[in-house]
Amino acid sequence: MKLFSVIIASFLTLSGSVCISQTNQPAVIDDFKPSTVNQPGQEYPKVNSQGYARFRIVAPQAQSVSVSLGLGGRGGTKLAKAEDGSWMGTTEGPMDEGFHYYHLTIDGGTFNDPGALNFYGSTRWESGIEIPAHDKDFYALKEVPHGNVQQILFPSKSTGTSRRAFVYTPFGYDKDKAERYPVLYLQHGWGEDETAWSNQGHANLIMDNLIAEGKINPFIIVMTYGMTNEVKIGGMRNFDIKPFQTVLVDELIPYIDANFRTLADQSHRAMAGLSMGGYETHTITLAQPDVFAYYALLSGGTYSPTEITDKSKVKLIFLSCGSRENPDAVKKAAEALNGVGIKAVSYVSQNTAHEFLTWRRSLYELAPLLFK
Amino acid sequence: MKLFSVIIASFLTLSGSVCISQTNQPAVIDDFKPSTVNQPGQEYPKVNSQGYARFRIVAPQAQSVSVSLGLGGRGGTKLAKAEDGSWMGTTEGPMDEGFHYYHLTIDGGTFNDPGALNFYGSTRWESGIEIPAHDKDFYALKEVPHGNVQQILFPSKSTGTSRRAFVYTPFGYDKDKAERYPVLYLQHGWGEDETAWSNQGHANLIMDNLIAEGKINPFIIVMTYGMTNEVKIGGMRNFDIKPFQTVLVDELIPYIDANFRTLADQSHRAMAGLSMGGYETHTITLAQPDVFAYYALLSGGTYSPTEITDKSKVKLIFLSCGSRENPDAVKKAAEALNGVGIKAVSYVSQNTAHEFLTWRRSLYELAPLLFK
Numbered sequence: 001m002k003l004f005s006v007i008i009a010s011f012l013t014l015s016g017s018v019c020i021s022q023t024n025q026p027a028v029i030d031d032f033k034p035s036t037v038n039q040p041g042q043e044y045p046k047v048n049s050q051g052y053a054r055f056r057i058v059a060p061q062a063q064s065v066s067v068s069l070g071l072g073g074r075g076g077t078k079l080a081k082a083e084d085g086s087w088m089g090t091t092e093g094p095m096d097e098g099f100h101y102y103h104l105t106i107d108g109g110t111f112n113d114p115g116a117l118n119f120y121g122s123t124r125w126e127s128g129i130e131i132p133a134h135d136k137d138f139y140a141l142k143e144v145p146h147g148n149v150q151q152i153l154f155p156s157k158s159t160g161t162s163r164r165a166f167v168y169t170p171f172g173y174d175k176d177k178a179e180r181y182p183v184l185y186l187q188h189g190w191g192e193d194e195t196a197w198s199n200q201g202h203a204n205l206i207m208d209n210l211i212a213e214g215k216i217n218p219f220i221i222v223m224t225y226g227m228t229n230e231v232k233i234g235g236m237r238n239f240d241i242k243p244f245q246t247v248l249v250d251e252l253i254p255y256i257d258a259n260f261r262t263l264a265d266q267s268h269r270a271m272a273g274l275s276m277g278g279y280e281t282h283t284i285t286l287a288q289p290d291v292f293a294y295y296a297l298l299s300g301g302t303y304s305p306t307e308i309t310d311k312s313k314v315k316l317i318f319l320s321c322g323s324r325e326n327p328d329a330v331k332k333a334a335e336a337l338n339g340v341g342i343k344a345v346s347y348v349s350q351n352t353a354h355e356f357l358t359w360r361r362s363l364y365e366l367a368p369l370l371f372k
Numbered sequence: 373m374k375l376f377s378v379i380i381a382s383f384l385t386l387s388g389s390v391c392i393s394q395t396n397q398p399a400v401i402d403d404f405k406p407s408t409v410n411q412p413g414q415e416y417p418k419v420n421s422q423g424y425a426r427f428r429i430v431a432p433q434a435q436s437v438s439v440s441l442g443l444g445g446r447g448g449t450k451l452a453k454a455e456d457g458s459w460m461g462t463t464e465g466p467m468d469e470g471f472h473y474y475h476l477t478i479d480g481g482t483f484n485d486p487g488a489l490n491f492y493g494s495t496r497w498e499s500g501i502e503i504p505a506h507d508k509d510f511y512a513l514k515e516v517p518h519g520n521v522q523q524i525l526f527p528s529k530s531t532g533t534s535r536r537a538f539v540y541t542p543f544g545y546d547k548d549k550a551e552r553y554p555v556l557y558l559q560h561g562w563g564e565d566e567t568a569w570s571n572q573g574h575a576n577l578i579m580d581n582l583i584a585e586g587k588i589n590p591f592i593i594v595m596t597y598g599m600t601n602e603v604k605i606g607g608m609r610n611f612d613i614k615p616f617q618t619v620l621v622d623e624l625i626p627y628i629d630a631n632f633r634t635l636a637d638q639s640h641r642a643m644a645g646l647s648m649g650g651y652e653t654h655t656i657t658l659a660q661p662d663v664f665a666y667y668a669l670l671s672g673g674t675y676s677p678t679e680i681t682d683k684s685k686v687k688l689i690f691l692s693c694g695s696r697e698n699p700d701a702v703k704k705a706a707e708a709l710n711g712v713g714i715k716a717v718s719y720v721s722q723n724t725a726h727e728f729l730t731w732r733r734s735l736y737e738l739a740p741l742l743f744k
Contacts, residue, residue: 039496039497040495040496040601041495041601057481058480058481058482059478059479059480059481059483060479060480060481061435061436061479061480062434062435062478062479062480062481063433063434063435063479064433085480106431106434106478106479106481106483107431107432107433107434107435107478107479108430108431108432108433108434108457109429109430109431109432109434109478109486110430110486111431111478111483111484111486112483112484112486114481114482114483114484114496117497118490118497123412123413124411124412124486125411125489125490141525141534142534143527143534146524146525146526146534148522148523148524148539149522149523150520150521150522150523151520151521151522151523151570151576152518152520153513153518154518155515162513162514162515162518167520174631174632174633175631177549198523204523229412229413259546259547260546261546
């Protein structure tokens with residue numbers, strides 16, 4: 001029950017507006033630069049060093065233009081018409097560091113910002129903006145050897161379709177033909193899809209950087225669609241996990257083990273998921289204790305000791321969330337698991353909410369703990 | 373000079389509205405179905421069996437909404453306000469089969485259709501719509517073994533960046549560790565990027581289907597960004613090919629040959645490009661006769677016999693375009709090349725213009741001719 005309430009509360013955060021830091025607001029410094037996830041050559045949206053975002057939308061005959069980012073309860077940021085016919089505005093306060101989804105409301109309709117790249121979230125391709133984080137180096141594109149992200153199309157009898165997944169293979173995978181790798185199955189959240197962890201999560205760059213620094217042994221990551229779009233907010237109790245569990249366990253894993261050089265056993269297989277992907281991870285790992293040895297819930301609830309029927313099969317449980325979520329819950333749950341002899345680690349991302357910087361950081365903390 | 377004029381004329385087609393078939397227009401049949409490239413769960417835009425497209429945009433307070441698709445000279449299709457506050461409209465006539473880029477104009481601003489998926493074209497992510505083609509089977513997602521499309525990030529000293537490319541590897545690439553493959557370097561057009569040939573071109577599915585039918589021997593395809601966004605329409609004469617040539621020939625090809633199991637010699641390497649990618653192919657193949665043995669220009673101009681300095685190095689020249697472009701030019705150019713002993717093949721895509729169905733079909737015709 002606790003799990004459900006955490007996740008449903010998270011949905012509201014996900015689908016609502018982004019939190020503004022509740023600090024006294026300093027004067028706005030005029031050092032705005034284009035967001036790093038703008039479309040090529042686009043100047044707006046812009047972000048300043050304090051985390052304010054500024055928008056400019058060209059729609060000379062529009063009656064009203066607003067942006068969903070800003071102080072949630074007050075309907076985001078309303079733009080004002082400038083002399084040149086464009087609409088401009090700046091968030092009332094600095095935003096949390098990291099990635100935020102957003103959209104425009106133009107004359108009562110929902111559209112994307114033509115200046116920003118789109119990212120799949122809230123069951124649609126939405127605009128995205130990046131507030132540079134003080135620790136952004138760990139997911140930056142650097143001059144290190146890069147692994148590949150492969151789109152695969154795997155056969156699925158249970159759904160009668162060819163289904164898509166993305167597979168991260170570390171640099172060197174194609175060179176040493178003898179080596180085999182452990183695999184992390186990594187799930188997105190509600191309203192997202194299999195593109196999320198590479199596009200807005202930078203999972204591949206996080207791995208490239210960790211490997212280049214010698215902090216982890218290379219492993220493969222597999223990301224597929226969790227069939228979560230069918231779940232309406234608040235409708236979790238009726239969500240049937242079985243169709244996805246069948247695709248994942250009976251179809252995708254055998255395909256990966258047949259077509260990639262994996263270590264194809266329970267002790268070299270992990271499952272992790274963010275938000276509703278955490279719910280899926282929780283459910284499937286408990287239902288299939290012989291498939292995964294490492295479990296991770298990122299802003300996706302907790303495990304209680306009584307849920308683990310055979311402790312010897314669980315090598316690690318990782319629980320995380322942002323400090324603006326419910327950090328006490330993950331800390332206490334990890335302690336309770338440790339108390340009964342199950343290795344559990346909790347992690348709290350400072351000054352972030354139910355958003356992707358929390359999950360980028362969580363992956364960065366999780367990866368070195370896997371497959372030891 | 374002929375090359376330039378063909379390509380510049382093509383740009384205008386690319387960036388303008390889509391042609392409507394100039395036939396007598398029959399009554400509109402009410403069998404509209406959602407376009408196959410809509411966002412998940414979206415009903416509009418819809419397409420009927422004749423090729424008409426119908427749009428519905430929610431923007432209750434807007435003053436005017438139009439769609440760039442329709443009769444070019446008349447500003448596309450104007451939508452009318454329906455009783456429920458949405459804006460609706462249908463193209464005045466059937467559209468050509470295949471894929472079309474489009475955008476909305478709302479109150480004087482340019483936005484995407486929230487119902488449609490986005491595709492990178494015209495130097496921005498644009499809405500796309502698919503008019504089902506009578507021969508769509510050759511690029512359909514079918515129950516056949518599927519190759520992978522890998523995103524790679526390769527180091528580029530000349531530009532000081534890690535650059536992105538997509539690499540199609542045929543099914544089985546990871547199984548038979550001894551086999552080596554020829555490589556086709558395949559370029560997008562002006563305003564597009566390295567995502568185009570997979571997303572709107574379906575190059576991977578075309579290959580999967582050809583391989584499954586036994587019509588070709590498997591090969592690798594490499595698609596990277598041609599740095600064409602810097603070229604303004606009509607500004608071709610000032611376009612410097614050298615930066616891209618350096619990235620392609622001195623950086624990407626060595627990276628591919630080092631990290632994939634290629635047949636790393638001239639006789640197993642092809643270059644092809646559409647529209648401005650054809651201009652790049654034309655220029656680079658002639659400048660680097662020891663790098664590529666197969667040349668293909670898809671709606672991208674022609675070669676004249678006098679341009680080929682060493683006929684023995686050219687195994688094949690493939691020239692194609694849509695029947696609504698300049699088919700006589702490619703036919704005559706191929707004949708002239710054959711006349712001096714250079715193997716050349718021309719292909720004309722029936723009832724298509726400077727759009728992606730022309731290029732999907734061209735790849736389908738080209739692939740069986742390569743690496744014989």
